[in-house]
Amino acid sequence: MPVLLPTSLSEATQMLSDTPGATLLAGGTDLMVEVNFNHRKPNDVIALRHVPELSQWSLNKVAGTVFIGSAVPYKHMESGELAQLVPALAQAARTVGSPQIRAAGSIGGNLGTCSPAGDSLPVLSALDAIVHLASVNTTRDVPVSDFMVGPKRNSREQNEIILGVTLPIRNGRQGYAKVGVRNAMVISVASACFALQDGSPRIALGSVGPTVLRCPHAEQFLSQNLAADGSVSDDVAKEFGRLVSQESKPIDDHRSTAVYRRHAVGVLAQRLVQRGVQS
Amino acid sequence: MTITKTRRDVLGNSALRPDGAAKVRGDFSFTSDLNAENMLWGATLRSPHAHARIISIDYSEAWKITGVETIITADDVPGLPTYGLISQDQPVFARDIVRYMGEPIAAVAADHPETCRRALAAIKVEYELLPVLSEPEDAISGTVPAIHPDGNLIRHQRIVAGDVSATGPIVVEGTYDIGMQDQAFLGTEAALGFPDHDGHGVEVHVATQWLHEDQKQMAACLGLPENRVRLVLGGVGGAFGAREDISLQVHTALLALRTKRPVKMQYGREESFFGHVHRHPAKVWMRHHADQNGKLIKIEARFVFDGGAYASTSSAVLINGVTHTQGPYVCHNAIVDGYAVRTNNPPCGAMRGFGVVQACFAHEGQMDKIAAAAGIDPVTVRLINAMKTGDTLITGQTVESVAPVERLIRETNEIPLPAPLPDVVDELHLPGGSGITSERKHIRRGIGWGVSIKNIMYSEGFDDYSTARCTLKDGAVTLKFATSEVGQGFVTLAPQIARSVLGVDDVVCDTIDTNIGSAGSTSASRQTWMSGGAVDGACRLVRERLFEHVGAKYGVDPIRLIIDDTDIVDTVGTLRVSVHEATQGVTISEEFEHHHRPTEDLDENGQGNCHVAFAFVAHRAVVDVDPELGLVKVVQIATTQDVGKALNPLSVLGQIEGGIAQGLGLAVMEEIIVENGRVRNPSFTDYLLPTALDAPVVVARLVEEPDPQAPLGAKGVGEPPCISVTPAIVAAIRDAIGKDIPRCPVRPQDICL
Numbered sequence A: 001m002p003v004l005l006p007t008s009l010s011e012a013t014q015m016l017s018d019t020p021g022a023t024l025l026a027g028g029t030d031l032m033v034e035v036n037f038n039h040r041k042p043n044d045v046i047a048l049r050h051v052p053e054l055s056q057w058s059l060n061k062v063a064g065t066v067f068i069g070s071a072v073p074y075k076h077m078e079s080g081e082l083a084q085l086v087p088a089l090a091q092a093a094r095t096v097g098s099p100q101i102r103a104a105g106s107i108g109g110n111l112g113t114c115s116p117a118g119d120s121l122p123v124l125s126a127l128d129a130i131v132h133l134a135s136v137n138t139t140r141d142v143p144v145s146d147f148m149v150g151p152k153r154n155s156r157e158q159n160e161i162i163l164g165v166t167l168p169i170r171n172g173r174q175g176y177a178k179v180g181v182r183n184a185m186v187i188s189v190a191s192a193c194f195a196l197q198d199g200s201p202r203i204a205l206g207s208v209g210p211t212v213l214r215c216p217h218a219e220q221f222l223s224q225n226l227a228a229d230g231s232v233s234d235d236v237a238k239e240f241g242r243l244v245s246q247e248s249k250p251i252d253d254h255r256s257t258a259v260y261r262r263h264a265v266g267v268l269a270q271r272l273v274q275r276g277v278q279s
Numbered sequence B: 001m002t003i004t005k006t007r008r009d010v011l012g013n014s015a016l017r018p019d020g021a022a023k024v025r026g027d028f029s030f031t032s033d034l035n036a037e038n039m040l041w042g043a044t045l046r047s048p049h050a051h052a053r054i055i056s057i058d059y060s061e062a063w064k065i066t067g068v069e070t071i072i073t074a075d076d077v078p079g080l081p082t083y084g085l086i087s088q089d090q091p092v093f094a095r096d097i098v099r100y101m102g103e104p105i106a107a108v109a110a111d112h113p114e115t116c117r118r119a120l121a122a123i124k125v126e127y128e129l130l131p132v133l134s135e136p137e138d139a140i141s142g143t144v145p146a147i148h149p150d151g152n153l154i155r156h157q158r159i160v161a162g163d164v165s166a167t168g169p170i171v172v173e174g175t176y177d178i179g180m181q182d183q184a185f186l187g188t189e190a191a192l193g194f195p196d197h198d199g200h201g202v203e204v205h206v207a208t209q210w211l212h213e214d215q216k217q218m219a220a221c222l223g224l225p226e227n228r229v230r231l232v233l234g235g236v237g238g239a240f241g242a243r244e245d246i247s248l249q250v251h252t253a254l255l256a257l258r259t260k261r262p263v264k265m266q267y268g269r270e271e272s273f274f275g276h277v278h279r280h281p282a283k284v285w286m287r288h289h290a291d292q293n294g295k296l297i298k299i300e301a302r303f304v305f306d307g308g309a310y311a312s313t314s315s316a317v318l319i320n321g322v323t324h325t326q327g328p329y330v331c332h333n334a335i336v337d338g339y340a341v342r343t344n345n346p347p348c349g350a351m352r353g354f355g356v357v358q359a360c361f362a363h364e365g366q367m368d369k370i371a372a373a374a375g376i377d378p379v380t381v382r383l384i385n386a387m388k389t390g391d392t393l394i395t396g397q398t399v400e401s402v403a404p405v406e407r408l409i410r411e412t413n414e415i416p417l418p419a420p421l422p423d424v425v426d427e428l429h430l431p432g433g434s435g436i437t438s439e440r441k442h443i444r445r446g447i448g449w450g451v452s453i454k455n456i457m458y459s460e461g462f463d464d465y466s467t468a469r470c471t472l473k474d475g476a477v478t479l480k481f482a483t484s485e486v487g488q489g490f491v492t493l494a495p496q497i498a499r500s501v502l503g504v505d506d507v508v509c510d511t512i513d514t515n516i517g518s519a520g521s522t523s524a525s526r527q528t529w530m531s532g533g534a535v536d537g538a539c540r541l542v543r544e545r546l547f548e549h550v551g552a553k554y555g556v557d558p559i560r561l562i563i564d565d566t567d568i569v570d571t572v573g574t575l576r577v578s579v580h581e582a583t584q585g586v587t588i589s590e591e592f593e594h595h596h597r598p599t600e601d602l603d604e605n606g607q608g609n610c611h612v613a614f615a616f617v618a619h620r621a622v623v624d625v626d627p628e629l630g631l632v633k634v635v636q637i638a639t640t641q642d643v644g645k646a647l648n649p650l651s652v653l654g655q656i657e658g659g660i661a662q663g664l665g666l667a668v669m670e671e672i673i674v675e676n677g678r679v680r681n682p683s684f685t686d687y688l689l690p691t692a693l694d695a696p697v698v699v700a701r702l703v704e705e706p707d708p709q710a711p712l713g714a715k716g717v718g719e720p721p722c723i724s725v726t727p728a729i730v731a732a733i734r735d736a737i738g739k740d741i742p743r744c745p746v747r748p749q750d751i752c753l
């Protein structure tokens, strides 16, 4: 199995175009698991570790956005400047696996796998992130909601590399919370990201639908019921939680039950909406 | 507890494990690390169905794959087609019927694991699916056809004690469910087999709990005399009961004999879930009668242990369960029925706690209900009922062991509670942990208790003796035994014994293999007592002969000689000579078998002295709960354990902390989920073990009242830590939320919905 090691984005897209069907390898924390279980048998592998464009993040102060390269590992999001800029992403990054996984795993891999339980995905969704894709001749910007099309399915073309994502830097409160059956190193049973961005509330849910879900009704209700200072009364928070529960589409599986998941996202939503606010 | 370190690594000192540093550095060679020149790999084809008839097996395509050296099925087993620890009911390979998901059907040997994988994929098995017997009650009722020639009921045992019509003003009842726990050792099953040159024997290096029992069962299946099946213990990465049964031993030996080449087998994590027995899931109903003060009058109970497809040790697990119905409490009247049944669920057998875990979860739930009904607290109800040495069990057996139950409870109760949660707290340490689901204001704290009694050594007339040889030569000792070192620390303890008895410093443990008599199993908390007794006995015999030698040489009556540190000293004269000097040019070698006192079978009313000895422990759990989300964080476990004597306090603490983590797992997360015979979560992604963020602070105290029956005064300490901690944690959750939860593991939805 040949492993190609491009050292620039143009080389990487060229290699991908020259070897159709090649598998992209970032941190390998999803891919190698699948290879080990014989669920995937890559013929050619393009390892992205040495592509500098994918391993950097940058702040655009004028636009109020941050670009995060697809291969930036979670450990760089957990704390430091990025964590200040997008705190919900920092919280999501901290919940991923163990220190070893966070040292290797990346948003590009999370998007590539596109599991409804991917922890960075509700954050990207709530913040209406843009996914940047690059192929030999073209680049494409796709809203994350159009990128994630179903369980473990995304709209990336075979010849495209996920370059990175662009997110707004925080200008209101935001947070991420994840329920699992143990206190660390666990696949989410239900998760939620809440953000008040440009004064408008957004909520996105993980593990309670075929892909990450936004809750338009709940968001609309909340935007009409926010206090002038952006705070949320207990009653409003409760109703918001109820609406979020209603908009979730969970299933029963061996990790949990639909009933519990529906309940749990509601509780998370209710809590997140008040988190960091003096009650 | 305090850990002391003295100059010499003698008994009572916290000697360090000889393999500790190597294990931490990753240098230790586990069985899976073994290799041999010209070695082949073996792999097993397993049934994807829980119950099916095998119509045909076509391995013609597999044979065509380059690198495949042999393929074997039930037709290739030369000896007994079945094996088993108590009854031989489990096929080496399924012939006509598969009775559980994962049952072996064939094995291949090939040049590479990948070739093996392809070969297995190329074997075509045609099945006719049969109805799955998954409900234990159906197995008892006799309304469904037998799924095995031995029938669906593995064993029934009744216990009738005292006045079964007795009753009292307090009557409490509960039905408790205990989930299927996995031992989840980190080192999966592995073996490397070498055929003898003449083709009529085999040597197998294997990770096991009991070399001689494996040898016996393997020889029977291989159709070889026992002396032509030699076993060597490979490095073992944990056991907890899961290595008591045969897994890949016979397959490895057969493949090696067939190919005349060394063959290695090693399970991956998923296969491991199918390759060994698990803890029995059980349903336990209990009704306790007590007087108005909460003192026990009578216990009624019914146990159903789901043994899965094959018997394994189910019948012994059942006996342990029913004979521990009363817990560490006095009660003279009882009527108990216990059933171990056969189903198409995964086979269950030994796991740390062996039947007592299930009984304890139920009786401790009941004690709290009695306390509530009597208006007393959980500590008082346990104190007023606490058993003492000399009390009688519902089996009629008198507890002759030291039984410091009252002291264990009192001392545990004296351990300070953890500080209350501060107003500002790092969310990582709240329920939900790194998921940051909860804030301080969402949390309620609960306190719960669990106290247990556990038999140690084998029961019901079984003579599980242990053998050891001690050779003293030129001031150094070599110890030989077949005691499986599975991580419990016998390789640390055995040299400590020799140093204490013989005054030597230089002690080597010889290869652990079948070139000496049996040591019995590393299970039932028995090796410190049994193999410790054997090593101690052998060392004492050597010391006698050493004293005779020194006495003769210096003209002193040997009876006057003692060992003082590293010297031989005449207690009435002036002679003082170092052991080192006195043994130059001398070789003394002695072998000793330690037998415990005999035990009896139970009669049809469950009466009889069936157990050897008992150990006790108390646990108090403090648990933070997020009632709305159903998430928990075990904050602190306070425990006091009856250890007889702490021969190596650090080892004891290791067992306590590890056992508590395992008991915590059963309390709040560890469960093999089986639906209609299918295992849904055979991976560490979905079978969750506690992480560092789930592990509590453990505050441990030891009660050291040497047991006169025990050769070194020490009781086994392996199982007790994991038994009553589970009910203690669940009781703390109940206390926090004010809701009865009758099952473990407790799932979030059990708390909040």
Ligand SMILES: Cc1cc2nc3c(=O)[nH]c(=O)nc-3n(C[C@H](O)[C@H](O)[C@H](O)COP(=O)(O)OP(=O)(O)OC[C@H]3O[C@@H](n4cnc5c(N)ncnc54)[C@H](O)[C@@H]3O)c2cc1C
Pocket: A023, A024, A025, A026, A027, A028, A029, A030, A031, A032, A033, A048, A054, A070, A071, A095, A096, A097, A098, A101, A104, A105, A106, A107, A108, A109, A110, A111, A112, A113, A117, A118, A119, A120, A156, A160, A161, A162, A163, A185, A186, A187, A188
């Ligand atoms: C023990 C363990 C624990 C885990 N815990 C969590 C958890 O708590 N939360 C969670 O969300 N995930 C978890 N995961 C899954 C995994 O770590 C994450 O999904 C991670 O984000 C994957 O990133 P990676 O860089 O390792 O991806 P890789 O494994 O390298 O790739 C994953 C997929 O994405 C594709 N891909 C990667 N980069 C690109 C790119 N630039 N362009 C196009 N396609 C790309 C790959 O081809 C592959 O299909 C865990 C995994 C393990 C092994």
